[in-house]
Amino acid sequence: MARYLVTSRAVRRRALSFVIAALSATSVAAPAAAITSQGAFRMGADALWSSGVTGSGESVAVLDMGFGTLDESIAAGELPPRDQIETVSFDATFGIDGRNELGGPTPHGVRMAEIVRDVAPGAHLVFVNYHTPEEFLRAVDWIVARGIPIVSHSNSFLDGPFDGTSPAARAVDAAAAAGVLWVNSAGNFAQRHWAGRADALVTIPLTTKPGDWLDLHLSWRAREVAAEVAVETSADGAVWSTSRTSAPLTSRSATIPAFQVDAAQYRIVLRQTSGAPTDLELFSQIVPLGAAAVAGGSVATPGDAAGALTVGAVPWTSDQVGAYSSVGPTDDGRPKPDLVGPTYVTANPAWPGTAGTSAATAHVAGAAALVRQQRRAQGLPVAPDDLRAVLVGTALDRGAPGVDPAFGAGSLRLDTVAPVVRLRPRRRPAGLRVDVRDAGTVEDLQWRIGSGRWSPARLPALVVGARGLRPGRHRISVAARDMSGNRTQASAWLVVGGGR
Numbered sequence: 001m002a003r004y005l006v007t008s009r010a011v012r013r014r015a016l017s018f019v020i021a022a023l024s025a026t027s028v029a030a031p032a033a034a035i036t037s038q039g040a041f042r043m044g045a046d047a048l049w050s051s052g053v054t055g056s057g058e059s060v061a062v063l064d065m066g067f068g069t070l071d072e073s074i075a076a077g078e079l080p081p082r083d084q085i086e087t088v089s090f091d092a093t094f095g096i097d098g099r100n101e102l103g104g105p106t107p108h109g110v111r112m113a114e115i116v117r118d119v120a121p122g123a124h125l126v127f128v129n130y131h132t133p134e135e136f137l138r139a140v141d142w143i144v145a146r147g148i149p150i151v152s153h154s155n156s157f158l159d160g161p162f163d164g165t166s167p168a169a170r171a172v173d174a175a176a177a178a179g180v181l182w183v184n185s186a187g188n189f190a191q192r193h194w195a196g197r198a199d200a201l202v203t204i205p206l207t208t209k210p211g212d213w214l215d216l217h218l219s220w221r222a223r224e225v226a227a228e229v230a231v232e233t234s235a236d237g238a239v240w241s242t243s244r245t246s247a248p249l250t251s252r253s254a255t256i257p258a259f260q261v262d263a264a265q266y267r268i269v270l271r272q273t274s275g276a277p278t279d280l281e282l283f284s285q286i287v288p289l290g291a292a293a294v295a296g297g298s299v300a301t302p303g304d305a306a307g308a309l310t311v312g313a314v315p316w317t318s319d320q321v322g323a324y325s326s327v328g329p330t331d332d333g334r335p336k337p338d339l340v341g342p343t344y345v346t347a348n349p350a351w352p353g354t355a356g357t358s359a360a361t362a363h364v365a366g367a368a369a370l371v372r373q374q375r376r377a378q379g380l381p382v383a384p385d386d387l388r389a390v391l392v393g394t395a396l397d398r399g400a401p402g403v404d405p406a407f408g409a410g411s412l413r414l415d416t417v418a419p420v421v422r423l424r425p426r427r428r429p430a431g432l433r434v435d436v437r438d439a440g441t442v443e444d445l446q447w448r449i450g451s452g453r454w455s456p457a458r459l460p461a462l463v464v465g466a467r468g469l470r471p472g473r474h475r476i477s478v479a480a481r482d483m484s485g486n487r488t489q490a491s492a493w494l495v496v497g498g499g500r
Contacts, residue, residue, distance in 0.1 A: 036347070039342030040119045042316045043415075045120075047415035047440035048370045054122030054123075056373060058372050060120065060123050061128050063130070065099065066097055076348065091129050091130055091135060098130075099131060102215070144174070149180060154357070154361045158283040159255065172305040173306055182302075183311060184302055186310050186357050188324040190326055190327050192293065193284075194292055195280070198227060205267045213258050215285035217283045218255070219281045222275060225278050226274040226275060230244065230256075243266070304330040311339060312408060340412070341361065342359075342363050342412075372387055392408075395408070395409040398411055416484070417486060418480075419442055423476060443483045445479070449475070471497030
């Protein structure tokens with residue numbers, strides 16, 4: 001039978017009852033406090049749950065910089081007990097709790113794991129963390145050696161190149177070649193990325209407030225080129241002085257490490273110091289670049305890897321891509337992201353509104369576990385390319401027709417079957433009874449008489465009555481849409497007063 005969306009709270013109640021049943025079938029207890037991300041229903045995961053597909057027998061590695069608050073999440077029932085998950089740390093300094101890019105404690109990995117579990121409650125979770133790029137490479141090698149088939153990695157590196165040839169991108173490609181479906185965030189840099197030439201001085205004004213962090217990364221592709229980025233401050237907007245100047249990181253990148261701003265005004269100054277004029281790229285980790293931002297080409301690495309299934313973000317209540325969601329193509333012209341997933345969801349009541357391409361990526365990784373279990377049960381191949389083909393091929397097209405730089409192939413959709421609507425005559429009271437069936441969740445139901453205006457309908461019981469209608473034949477139409485975006489319409493004649 002269909003499920004019907006009334007409010008997000010109602011979705012969570014329905015989800016809870018089902019997920020507890022599904023987990024019981026796999027001998028995993030789910031405490032009553034647990035709730036389920038709205039994004040799971042937006043993708044139609046419940047349509048697969050209805051047939052017993054919960055990710056059972058699958059493993060997903062959640063690769064992140066840290067898993068702080070893990071015990072709190074377990075206690076709240078949002079994650080399995082520690083003896084039912086694996087934790088492996090490559091962070092030599094802080095261990096599995098880790099630290100974020102700014103050196104602060106981070107629960108980011110836990111937030112992502114909660115989403116993966118919501119979508120694929122039967123999957124086995126492996127938590128792996130790192131801090132440095134070198135530790136990331138070692139973590140990738142371990143995941144490959146361990147034979148984990150799906151990775152959810154909601155993070156980016158901002159030192160180029162961004163053409164699929166960075167060390168991180170090459171590691172992802174090697175993992176994909178070894179049988180790993182690597183799901184990676186596109187990044188949240190559409191408003192924090194600039195690209196262009198700086199053979200003449202380029203100045204980018206910033207809007208900051210005290211306590212903001214500036215963390216800037218400048219990259220270029222030509223080895224014979226040198227460039228630098230500086231941060232200048234001013235008390236009055238008239239006289240500017242240099243606050244920070246970049247140090248070369250490699251022969252093709254320079255960075256200004258993170259620092260906190262004060263009450264002064266700030267601006268970024270870019271300059272190419274040697275070599276023929278060439279394209280430069282600037283990423284700001286946190287502070288938006290305002291009117292100077294260039295969304296195109298803002299997919300960071302390893303989201304630029306050919307072997308990555310790269311994910312952009314659409315809020316679960318919207319059909320528009322998040323304004324922050326990184327936009328393709330890659331620097332060598334390949335389309336990215338590959339698709340978009342739902343975001344701005346609540347998978348834990350302590351953290352409402354978990355957003356960004358990070359959350360979208362975790363949803364897609366969980367979806368991949370469901371698809372992999374389903375295909376294995378059907379005797380179908382489950383190599384990374386096979387899973388990618390299903391996930392991308394069944395996406396609901398968004399934006400411009402076909403693949404586009406913001407949505408990729410469209411919104412991930414696990415449920416591709418439209419609701420079934422049946423209209424049946426009813427004698428007492430006279431009218432038509434409407435029955436709607438869907439393996440997932442019906443989000444919208446409307447009806448109309450003839451070519452009149454559509455009106456919202458209420459379920460689970462809808463009766464279109466003859467009362468108030470003039471004698472004769474009236475064509476009644478009912479339209480239904482489920483949360484995955486599948487639509488259907490059915491019509492029937494309602495005869496009033498013995499008319500023909």
